[in-house]
Amino acid sequence: MKTIHTKTTLKKLRYVLVFCLLLSLEGIAQCSGGSYGPPPPQGAIKLASKASMDFDNSLNAVIVRNQSNTYGPNTIGTPYMQKDFSTARIEQVNKVYLVRYNALTDEMEVKGGDDSEVLVISKQRNYEINQHANNLKYRVLEKIDSEKENDLGYYISIEDNDNISLYRKQCKKLVKKKQSSYGSSASSITTEFKDMRCEFYIEKAHNGHAIKVPKKKKEFLALFPDKAEQISVFIKKNRIKLNKEKSLKKLIKYINTI
Incomplete structure (x- = not known):
């Protein structure tokens, strides 16, 4: 009886280990x-x-x-x-x-x-x-x-x-x-x-x-001759910096609307 009980315990332990391994693999996939x-x-x-x-x-x-x-x-x-x-x-x-x-x-x-x-x-x-x-x-x-x-x-x-x-x-x-x-x-x-x-x-x-993207405002405006005046006003009003990603993203979004 003792041997049967031991085998049953080992079998349950194997299931637990396999389950833990699957969880760890899932965690790795999620962290990848x-x-x-x-x-x-x-x-x-x-x-x-x-x-x-x-x-x-x-x-x-x-x-x-x-x-x-x-x-x-x-x-x-x-x-x-x-x-x-x-x-x-x-x-x-x-x-x-x-x-x-x-x-x-x-x-x-x-x-x-x-x-x-x-x-x-x-x-x-x-x-x-x-x-x-x-x-x-x-x-x-x-x-x-x-x-x-x-x-x-x-x-x-x-x-x-x-x-x-x-x-x-x-x-x-x-x-x-x-x-x-x-x-x-x-x-x-x-x-x-x-x-x-x-x-x-x-x-x-x-x-x-x-x-x-030019660093100078005048050179940047030359890329958009038809919209230069509007873009110039927007740059000044919003204090756009042509070397900063956040400013440029805001500026390009505006240009795409005019």
Whole structure:
């Protein structure tokens, strides 16, 4: 009788452990959205993993490359805005992938079938990538007045409108610092990833062209010659600052109404 009782107890204990494990897995899935936005849609992680495995078959415009770049043993920080891969839907292929944005190289990386393999999406005009973790929408636009020909890059959508859209551009740079050892002539080089000041861009009529927002009011008004007088009054009345996201968003919303 004692043996039967022991087996029954062990069986119940196994059920409890399995139940606890399921709860913990559910908690991980819910937290995978990060503190910057809502969790990914149900089943998104599984779909992303499967899509990444047959990535070449589902999206032709891809460069397969080993991204194990070494910046040196004394490098501080990361080139990524979000270090871990997170789920994102690429609208043009209507699939969910595991992605992360490299702000140093301006590239969107995708995890391949092999955990050590990273794929880099070839930039295509008007590509749209909706990242779940941060609730961010990236669009590929061509920068106007660039020294490069066909200068395509990723821009974060702030205000989306068929008339005038507003975007934020996030960048990082690698800074080298030379440190000398105290009391000796020996020195070591330390490199550090640093956030650069955000830049803001507008797009007219979803034409795929990114126009950098000028810092000077006169230059900004020149972008809207037919509405310059009204915009000038609005800027002065509302104390708009052309280098502040909140002010620019308010201004672009107004421009879209006149």
